[in-house]
Amino acid sequence: MPSISEKEFHKLKHAVDELSALNQIASAINVSMSVDKITRIIVDHCLKKVGATQGAIFLLDEGDVSADKFKTFIREIDPDTEQIPFRLNISLTGWMIKNKAILLSNDPQNDDRFSGLDFSHIGVNSILSAPLLSRKGMIGVLALFNKSDTAGFSDMDKRFAGIVATQTAKVIENARLFEKEKKLVLMEEEMKMAKSIQKGFLPRDNIICETYEICGYNYPARDMGGDYFDIVEIDTGQYFISLGDVSGKGMPAALLMANAQAVLRSQLTRANETMLPGIARCLNHLICQFTSDSQYITAIFGIFNPEKMTFKYINAGHLPPMIVRKNGTVDMPVDSDLVIGVLPEITYRVQDIKLEKGETLCLYTDGITEAENNAQDQFEEDRLKDGLLNCRDKKATDIGEFVLNELTQFRGDAEQSDDITVVMIKTG
Numbered sequence: 085m086p087s088i089s090e091k092e093f094h095k096l097k098h099a100v101d102e103l104s105a106l107n108q109i110a111s112a113i114n115v116s117m118s119v120d121k122i123t124r125i126i127v128d129h130c131l132k133k134v135g136a137t138q139g140a141i142f143l144l145d146e147g148d149v150s151a152d153k154f155k156t157f158i159r160e161i162d163p164d165t166e167q168i169p170f171r172l173n174i175s176l177t178g179w180m181i182k183n184k185a186i187l188l189s190n191d192p193q194n195d196d197r198f199s200g201l202d203f204s205h206i207g208v209n210s211i212l213s214a215p216l217l218s219r220k221g222m223i224g225v226l227a228l229f230n231k232s233d234t235a236g237f238s239d240m241d242k243r244f245a246g247i248v249a250t251q252t253a254k255v256i257e258n259a260r261l262f263e264k265e266k267k268l269v270l271m272e273e274e275m276k277m278a279k280s281i282q283k284g285f286l287p288r289d290n291i292i293c294e295t296y297e298i299c300g301y302n303y304p305a306r307d308m309g310g311d312y313f314d315i316v317e318i319d320t321g322q323y324f325i326s327l328g329d330v331s332g333k334g335m336p337a338a339l340l341m342a343n344a345q346a347v348l349r350s351q352l353t354r355a356n357e358t359m360l361p362g363i364a365r366c367l368n369h370l371i372c373q374f375t376s377d378s379q380y381i382t383a384i385f386g387i388f389n390p391e392k393m394t395f396k397y398i399n400a401g402h403l404p405p406m407i408v409r410k411n412g413t414v415d416m417p418v419d420s421d422l423v424i425g426v427l428p429e430i431t432y433r434v435q436d437i438k439l440e441k442g443e444t445l446c447l448y449t450d451g452i453t454e455a456e457n458n459a460q461d462q463f464e465e466d467r468l469k470d471g472l473l474n475c476r477d478k479k480a481t482d483i484g485e486f487v488l489n490e491l492t493q494f495r496g497d498a499e500q501s502d503d504i505t506v507v508m509i510k511t512g
Contacts, residue, residue, distance in 0.1 A: 118259070118263070119256055123141040123143070127139040127141055130245070130248055134244060136228040136237075141226050142224050175201060177225055186242055187213040188213075190237060216252055216253035216256065217253050224253070226248060275307045279307045286314075292481075296393075298325065298509050301504070305333060310334075310503055312327070313328075314327075314349070318387075321390070322389050327385070327447045332379065344371065360385075360398050364432035368430055375425055380423045384405065384447050394438055396434055398432045400423055401423030408445075410442050412476075421433060448506045449503060449505045451503045452487075455500070455504070457496050463494050467494065474486070479510065
């Protein structure tokens, strides 16, 4: 068996030790760990392998490559060693960002790369630093300080740090993706819960009686919608009916919608025809007080009296209701007041709709009239009128479904761009 020199033996032993250390690091970490835990494990193993007393991993804030945007993960072995001074942090990371190369300095006090720093004061006598380079570029820096051996860091230490830095970059990048995926899953679960809660705010049942029917439909464009409707029977045997459209989409609009609906419902104990202006003022005042200037609500709400077949209501900047008459015409009272949430001191007026037997009142949001097909044509009021007229002899639920089917056919495979909400009152 051939013999090997002492030098070759030490070289081989170092290679085995290096491989063992890398294997220990690989075995100790996985992408399901937090980035903080991964960095601490890596720094700890590096300190033991190269015999340094202090180490750190500096990670860049994602998308912001500047020397002062690093988050520091410190792992200390020597309890007497002070934390890495900020100026050294900036100098080191700044050099690494510029050069993207391994830095080895066993005499930093006289190293031009760290001019202006007093290393005797901060207790650093040797530095070994390697960039963490991923497919997206530099994501951080692995830095080791104060080699126990007075000779300082060696070329073998430099090689080891480079290998660890390369693998660390991959692991951290994957861990960040894993963390984002977990956050996304959690966000999706929260959105599903929020959607379920919002759906619970809407009326669960239609009102079906011999002399009248009331029904409503709501289809948000996203998981969370800014449209709402409500049908609530009040003590007088009448119904408080409301429909609104909050500016914007998604969660902000949904939260404002929920607040508006809560305010309206809180007023139902005093809901009658004479109290409608006061209810409107209350809602308007609260929305003005607690929302930004860019948020507002268009709404129609009022009292439906089944005995008198009247709907007394307030129109706060909303689309005009459509009344399908027995003679085949459609009335659209266009008079309205200012939207909710713009000016705190507004007077709202009560309007009155009288229905005869067999007539239909339709309240709707612009998600219907402004729905577009692939040619960017809008559904518009005329198509809604035609749809209502074509099925005016049907039940309220059938009218609602007919109109929505007409809208779906018109839109084709074009994306729904806005929330769709409609409420029908049909007298029998």
